[in-house]
Amino acid sequence: xxxxxxxxxxxxxxxxxxxxxxxxxxxxxxxxxxxxxxxxxxxxxxxxxxxxxxxxxxxxxxxxxxxxxxxxxxxxxxxxxxxxxxxxxxxxxxxxxxxxxxxxxxxxxxxxxxxxxxxxxxxxxxxxxxxxxxxxxxxxxxxxxxxxxxxxxxxxxxxxxxxxxxxxxxxxxxxxxxxxxxxxxxxxxxxxxxxxxxxxxxxxxxxxxxxxxxxxxxxxxxxxxxxxxxxxxxxxxxxxxxxxxxxxxxxxxxxxxxxxxxxxxxxxxxxxxxxxxxxxx
Amino acid sequence: xxxxxxxxxxxxxxxxxxxxxxxxxxxxxxxxxxxxxxxxxxxxxxxxxxxxxxxxxxxxxxxxxxxxxxxxxxxxxxxxxxxxxxxxxxxxxxxxxxxxxxxxxxxxxxxxxxxxxxxxxxxxxxxxxxxxxxxxxxxxxxxxxxxxxxxxxxxxxxxxxxxxxxxxxxxxxxxxxxxxxxxxxxxxxxxxxxxxxxxxxxxxxxxxxxxxxxxxxxxxxxxxxxxxxxxxxxxxxxxxxxxxxxxxxxxxxxxxxxxxxxxxxxxxxxxxxxxxxxxxxxxxxxxxxxxxxxxxxxxxxxxxxxxxxxxxxxxxxxxxxxxxxxxxxxxxxxxxxxxxxxxxxxxxxxxxxxxxxxxxxxxxxxxxxxxxxxxxxxxxxxxxxxxxxxxxxxxxxxxxxxxxxxxxxxxxxxxxxxxxxxxxxxxxxxxxxxxxxxxxxxxxxxxxxxxxxxxxxxxxxxxxxxxxxxxxxxxxxxxxxxxxxxxxxxxxxxxxxxxxxxxxxxxxxxxxxxxxxxxxxxxxxxxxxxxxxxxxxxxxxxxxxxxxxxxxxxxxxxxxxxxxxxxxx
Numbered sequence: 001x002x003x004x005x006x007x008x009x010x011x012x013x014x015x016x017x018x019x020x021x022x023x024x025x026x027x028x029x030x031x032x033x034x035x036x037x038x039x040x041x042x043x044x045x046x047x048x049x050x051x052x053x054x055x056x057x058x059x060x061x062x063x064x065x066x067x068x069x070x071x072x073x074x075x076x077x078x079x080x081x082x083x084x085x086x087x088x089x090x091x092x093x094x095x096x097x098x099x100x101x102x103x104x105x106x107x108x109x110x111x112x113x114x115x116x117x118x119x120x121x122x123x124x125x126x127x128x129x130x131x132x133x134x135x136x137x138x139x140x141x142x143x144x145x146x147x148x149x150x151x152x153x154x155x156x157x158x159x160x161x162x163x164x165x166x167x168x169x170x171x172x173x174x175x176x177x178x179x180x181x182x183x184x185x186x187x188x189x190x191x192x193x194x195x196x197x198x199x200x201x202x203x204x205x206x207x208x209x210x211x212x213x214x215x216x217x218x219x220x221x222x223x224x225x226x227x228x229x230x231x232x233x234x235x236x237x238x239x240x241x242x243x244x245x246x247x248x249x250x251x252x253x254x255x256x257x258x259x260x261x262x263x264x265x266x267x268x269x270x271x272x273x274x275x276x277x278x279x280x281x
Numbered sequence: 282x283x284x285x286x287x288x289x290x291x292x293x294x295x296x297x298x299x300x301x302x303x304x305x306x307x308x309x310x311x312x313x314x315x316x317x318x319x320x321x322x323x324x325x326x327x328x329x330x331x332x333x334x335x336x337x338x339x340x341x342x343x344x345x346x347x348x349x350x351x352x353x354x355x356x357x358x359x360x361x362x363x364x365x366x367x368x369x370x371x372x373x374x375x376x377x378x379x380x381x382x383x384x385x386x387x388x389x390x391x392x393x394x395x396x397x398x399x400x401x402x403x404x405x406x407x408x409x410x411x412x413x414x415x416x417x418x419x420x421x422x423x424x425x426x427x428x429x430x431x432x433x434x435x436x437x438x439x440x441x442x443x444x445x446x447x448x449x450x451x452x453x454x455x456x457x458x459x460x461x462x463x464x465x466x467x468x469x470x471x472x473x474x475x476x477x478x479x480x481x482x483x484x485x486x487x488x489x490x491x492x493x494x495x496x497x498x499x500x501x502x503x504x505x506x507x508x509x510x511x512x513x514x515x516x517x518x519x520x521x522x523x524x525x526x527x528x529x530x531x532x533x534x535x536x537x538x539x540x541x542x543x544x545x546x547x548x549x550x551x552x553x554x555x556x557x558x559x560x561x562x563x564x565x566x567x568x569x570x571x572x573x574x575x576x577x578x579x580x581x582x583x584x585x586x587x588x589x590x591x592x593x594x595x596x597x598x599x600x601x602x603x604x605x606x607x608x609x610x611x612x613x614x615x616x617x618x619x620x621x622x623x624x625x626x627x628x629x630x631x632x633x634x635x636x637x638x639x640x641x642x643x644x645x646x647x648x649x650x651x652x653x654x655x656x657x658x659x660x661x662x663x664x665x666x667x668x669x670x671x672x673x674x675x676x677x678x679x680x681x682x683x684x685x686x687x688x689x690x691x692x693x694x695x696x697x698x699x700x701x702x703x704x705x706x707x708x709x710x711x712x713x714x715x716x717x718x719x720x721x722x723x724x725x726x727x728x729x730x731x732x733x734x735x736x737x738x739x740x741x742x743x744x745x746x747x748x749x750x751x752x753x754x755x756x757x758x759x760x761x762x763x764x765x766x767x768x769x770x771x772x773x774x775x776x777x778x779x780x781x782x783x784x785x786x787x788x789x790x791x792x793x794x795x796x797x798x799x800x801x802x803x804x805x806x807x808x809x810x811x812x813x814x815x816x817x818x819x820x821x822x823x824x825x826x827x828x829x830x831x832x833x834x835x836x837x838x839x840x841x842x843x844x845x846x847x848x849x850x
Contacts (some may be wrong), residue, residue, distance in 0.1 A: 009314075009713065036702040043536070044704075054713050059694035060702030062714070063532070064562050070529040074536025074544070077494060077520055082695050090442050103525035115487045158495055259518045265493050266541045266693065272489055272659075277652065280475040280485075281305065 001034055003027040009054045018169030019048060020196030022116060023055060025172050026087075029179035035083065041075050043068040043095070045097070047123045047213050048197075049116035052087055066096025069104045072111040073253075079264045080254035083183060086113040086142040091121045094130040094150045105159035105188050110252040112182045112189045113154065116169075118197035119204050126200030136203070141178030152192045153232035157225065157246050162187035164228065168213050169195040170206050176243055181244055194240060209240065216243035223248055282337050284465055285344050286417070288409060289360065290322060290353030291328035299406035300331025301647065302431070304476050306414065306423050307335045311471035315340040315764065316647045317839070320583040322501070328356045333647075335465070341613045341648050341764030345841035349416070351409045353391070354378075354592040372412060387416060387458055394449050404446045411450030414457065419466030421451045457822035473652040473663070479617040479643035483573050486615040486621035487573070488517050489659040492571070494544040500584045502641040503547040503575040527552035531559040531572070538569050539671065539703055541693030543625055547573030549710060550592045551582065564604030564728070566703040567681065567691070569628035569635075573621075576640040578837045587837030588641035590760055590810040596636055597788045597819060605687075605731040608788040610638040612744075612763025616647040618655060618787055622662045622806060627739060630667030631731050632691055634666045639811070640841040643761045644793045658746065660735040672697040679710040683723055687730025732789055740786050742794035747780035748768060749798065754849060757828055758808040759784040759816045762840060766808055769845035777849060790823040799826045806849075807831045810839060 006027040012017040030040075037057040044053040048063035053062040058080075063071045068086045076084045086093075093101055093115045105109065120128040120138065127140035131152065135144040156164045163185040167175040175193065182189045194213065196206050220243065222228060228246035254260055262268060286303065290296050294520075297318050304314045315334050321327035332347070334340050349370045352358045358371065362382070365371070371384040374391040389412045391405045407428070414424055425444050432440045454462070477485070487495065497507045511521040524530035527548050534544040548556065553574050556671075563570040570639050574596060578589035596608055605628055611617040617639065624635045657705040668690045680701045682689040706714040707721050715721070731828075744766050749755065754777055756766045762774060766781045773779060782798055784790075799805065807817045807828040812835040821827045832848050834840055 007486070027702035036698070038695070038698045041694060043542070051714075053309075053704065058702075059700045060704075060712075061536065062566075062702055062704040062706060064558060067528065067532045067559065071536035071539075073522075074494070074496070074533035074538070075527075075540050076536075077522070077533070078540035078542040078544075079539040099525055100529055104527065108834060142469050176759060177808070255834065257520055259514060259520050265520060265537075266695075268493065268518055268648055270491060270493060271516060274656075276485070276488070276513060276516060277475060277655075280477050280481060281473070281652075 001031045001036060002207060003031045006025055006030055006037060006057045007055070008057050008233045011055045012051065013048060014199050016198040017048070018118060019052065019116060021172050022175070022193055022195060023052060025112070025175040025179055027056070028176050028182060032176070033180060033183055039202065040083040040085065042085045043072045043085060045086070045092035047089035047092050047121070049087055050092065051204065053202045066092055067100070068092065069097055069100040069111070069113060073104060073109045075266060076109055076111055076254060079266045080110070080260055083262050086111055088113070088115055090117040090119065090129040091120070091133045094152055098130070102155070102159045105156050105161040105190070107253040108160060108162055108187045108250055110168070110188065110254060112191065114191045114193065116195045117152070117192050118201055120197050121202045122197050122200055127186065131261045151166060151232060151235060153189065153235070153268040154229055156190040157228055157232055161190050161246070162248050162250050163189035163244070164192045165244045166238055166242055167193045168209050168240070168242050169193055169208060170268070173215060174215060178244060187250060212238050213240040213242050216241050222246050282350040282465060284335060285332055285334050285341065285346065285564050286349040286399045287332035287347050287359030287361070289328060289352065290405070291321060292327040294353070294620045295403050295406050296329040296331050300333065302373035302427055303410060303413065304333050304647045304649070306419065306427060307333065308474040308476050309423050309468035310466050310769060312336065312466065313339045314476065314647065314649045315342060317343045317642065318645050318690060320586050328360060330357065340768065342842050343766040343839065344760060345843040347755060349413065351413060352583040353405055353409065365632060370416060372409065374415070385461065386455070387449060387461065389453055394446070394453070396702060398445060398449065400446055404443070407446040408450035409445055412454050414466065415451045415454035416462055417466040418462055418464040420468050421448060423468070474513055474649040475652050475655050476504070476647045476649050477614045478645055479611070479614050479639045480505040480575070482614045483507065483547070483637065483639070485659065485682040486618045488513065488519065489662060490543065490622045490625040491664055492519065492545050492625060494520050494534065494537045494542050495546065496524045496530040496544070497546050497548060498524050498527045498530050498552055498729065500549040500552045502644040503549050503573060504576055505644070506547045506573060507729050523667045528559065530569070531556040532751035534570050535559060535563055542693065542750040545571035545573060547575065548733045549577050550579050550595070553592070553599070555595070558601070560606070561600035561602050561604065562705045563600065563634045564600055564606065564725040565707070566705050567632040567689070567728070568703060569632055569844045571624050571628050572636045573636050574636055575644040576638065584837045586641065588810065588839050589835060589837060590640055590815070591694070591835070592637070592761070593759070593787065593811070593815040594819065596638060600634070603725065604728050605633045605734060605735070606788070607631065607633070607635045609785060610637065610760035612760060612783050613643065613787055615650050615654065615658070616760050617643065618658045620785060622658070627735070627836035629669055630665060630688070630739070631735055632667070632688065632732060638760055640761050669693065673699055680712045680726060681708055681727070682806045683710060683727050686734040687727045688734065736791040739787070740791045740794065741793065743798060744784045745780060745782055745798065747774065748778070749780040749782070751778055752780035752803060753778045753780055754806065755780050755784045756806050756808050756845070761789050762810060763774065764810050765842055765845060768842045769849070772842065773846055773849060774827070784816070788819065792822070792824045795824045796826060805830065808840065808845065809833050811835050
């Protein structure tokens with residue numbers, strides 16, 4: 001497999017959009033790990049990132065805005081042998097579908113949630129996203145957004161995610177490494193990818209992230225939850241650590257379903273024993 | 282022979298459990314039952330009651346006149362005075378309150394027995410069951426066996442201790458009210474029966490239909506499906522997820538169903554409202570979806586523990602945009618078993634949302650049905666997966682291929698080297714998003730064709746009860762009013778030429794198969810448990826048949842047989 005095996009239609013993203021880099025990094029990671037388009041499932045949200053559905057060769061479920069995560073949970077329960085990915089934006093995953101993210105993390109559902117975080121709603125032409133910094137002016141927040149930004153990394157860590165990472169669309173090499181580690185991890189994984197929106201966000205640009213992000217050094221221990229939370233909280237000071245912030249091994253949701261011990265649910269046979277009639281007599 | 286037995290008492294003291302036990306005892310004694318529970322939306326402090334109609338013949342209704350009323354507190358008597366007659370037996374404890382009025386008074390010293398046997402107040406129920414069984418001419422042994430079953434995981438002493446209360450109540454009647462004993466529950470040979478609510482029936486049928494995944498959020502009166510199926514995970518292999526909300530539940534199901542696993546979710550009106558966007562999503566992406574919708578009175582939180590058929594038009598219209606959807610409304614527990622199995626088949630055949638409607642009256646009422654009948658429905662059922670396939674070896678696989686019947690082969694992802702996308706956007710035949718005007722129209726037409734295919738193949742016209750040809754008066758209803766309508770018909774058929782038309786396949790409607798049942802010169806009366814005659818509107822819209830006369834009830838209670846009869850006479 002090489003990355004072209006995963007390439008479907010030519011992307012329609014804006015020239016210079018961070019999605020281009022993310023798209024290539026995803027395909028590279030898939031190819032390097034020798035996955036085939038038919039051997040995994042990708043659930044896409046709705047937004048500019050969601051439009052990636054037509055640019056990737058894979059088993060794809062193109063969901064509703066905000067509902068990719070609950071779809072992915074169902075997909076994984078149905079056939080837990082296949083890797084399951086979610087590709088969604090910040091508005092989709094932290095706004096409309098925020099509740100699902102928390103509960104998917106709690107269950108350690110083995111899905112890789114890759115969030116394209118550009119702090120704006122690109123596809124609806126630039127309204128503030130839940131990750132926008134306080135005071136960010138947009139069409140929907142002309143006087144500056146009153147709310148403080150959500151902290152996706154801290155939210156995921158405290159909700160039970162077992163793999164939490166941050167990448168930057170302008171650093172493909174580290175992005176590929178992070179994605180490969182996420183694919184190798186068993187359990188709920190959130191990969192927040194900082195991604196400049198060249199059309200609508202004139203503040204959080206490539207230059208902004210180059211200046212404010214840094215790679216975690218090799219001595220950093222992602223298994224220490226307290227340290228991970230400290231790293232996650234740095235974004236409140238507009239500092240963005242890149243790399244695997246938190247990683248711990250724990251049984252996944254499907255690991256704990258004894259019904260799946262014999263294999264995938266899609267291939268299983270229910271036991272239809274007349275003994276269940278007894279409770280109605 | 283038929284009689285109505287009712288028990289009432291303070292909420293939180295096991296009235297519902299006791300009632301269900303009574304229904305099972307009556308069924309085991311060889312009789313048919315239909316029961317109904319009434320309880321407020323709280324756990325302690327209100328009044329709970331349970332009533333069962335017991336008969337020699339199959340029943341699926343409740344009558345208004347109470348023949349035996351067991352009052353565990355004074356409130357039970359006060360709440361039911363207008364349903365009592367001079368031949369009603371009132372069973373009570375005179376040490377707790379006095380009963381005025383012209384009834385047959387049966388005094389049982391509940392509190393004294395409790396004190397003597399050192400029992401907790403919940404055991405009043407067991408004394409009352411023993412006493413009831415005695416006054417009805419039933420056998421104590423059946424109750425004792427039920428108690429053994431109920432406490433089968435407890436030590437022998439616990440069982441014997443509980444049986445002591447039953448026996449004391451039973452013997453008290455035998456000793457003190459010998460002359461008042463009726464011979465109603467005398468044990469007789471009869472076929473084995475199951476005592477099922479519609480929720481039990483949906484759960485059982487789901488297992489036999491191969492539903493391997495159920496995801497839901499608790500909401501009365503649908504919640505028991507979640508707890509029943511959850512309790513069967515180990516026994517059957519089904520996976521049950523208690524989701525964070527109804528939107529998650531329906532989307533879990535869509536995800537699993539996309540992957541080829543038969544799945545469903547269940548809820549009531551409020552939760553269903555949250556699922557509506559996803560119903561539209563399943564419609565366009567052509568993913569099989571089964572939703573169990575048990576109605577309760579709305580709007581909003583409404584009256585959570587009562588009954589209404591108020592969500593029909595909402596259900597029929599649920600989901601933005603235009604797409605095929607099939608709505609089934611079984612009339613009783615047996616039909617629920619049959620149509621649940623059919624719903625899963627239809628979902629796979631038509632690759633679209635199927636909604637099975639119930640309401641609190643069906644969902645929480647037990648009906649006795651012969652075991653053999655249920656077994657026949659469950660075991661003889663054929664799983665039909667339509668055009669679902671594991672592999673595809675012809676030309677290029679097209680998920681949304683344009684076909685004459687509107688249905689395209691649906692490949693289960695992950696089973697072959699073929700990959701494709703299912704899309705919530707309008708799409709090309711291969712699944713990729715499109716905004717092309719030509720393909721848009723073709724895909725809309727393709728999806729609409731499924732409605733025609735369904736109406737020609739699986740749609741079933743209304744069931745007719747009685748002699749429709751010669752009837753002057755015809756009751757028309759859908760869903761849970763079936764039992765009350767048929768029973769009313771039976772009771773007045775000697776006085777009136779009457780028939781019943783009952784719809785279980787409520788949407789879409791095949792005009793030709795429906796209008797033949799509506800003729801000039803008859804008096805058609807729409808019987809619905811709502812205030813706007815919603816099925817009447819739907820019938821007019823879909824077939825042009827207009828029913829002007831309406832008997833509507835929307836106080837949160839189901840129709841008593843007498844209410845329909847009194848309206849007609």
